[in-house]
Amino acid sequence: MKKITLTSLFLAGLIIILIGIMSFKSAPNEHSYLIVRTIETQYAGFSKILISDGSTIIKTIELERMFVKSSKVTQNFLTISMALEEIRSQGYVLITSNSGGGYEYMVANYIFEKK
Secondary structure (H helix, E strand, C coil), X not given: CHHHHHHHHHHHHHHHHHHHHHHCCCCCCCCEEEEEEEEEECCCCCCEEEEECCCXXXXXXXXXXXXXXXXXXXXXXXXXXXXXXXXXHCCCEEEEEEEEECCCEEEEEEEEEEC
């Protein structure tokens, strides 16, 4: 009789521990991210905006070739601004950005998060 009681207590304790462990399981990650890369270059066909969810390219938007003394700089600026605003209007928040470039190109990255 004593053996059955100890076994029952052991099993009850084990069940309580398992229930406790399962209740502390981390909540599923409900965050989603979008990565936006803008590439502006002087070469035809290479200037574009790429939008990715991290696994695939969701959208590609063509940009004009980059010429510093041209109205195309303004057009690209407006196109990039509209693309970023569209993402923001979907509930994403910009969490970081960086950019760099050289004489013939400029690349900028924007990472958005949606909770």
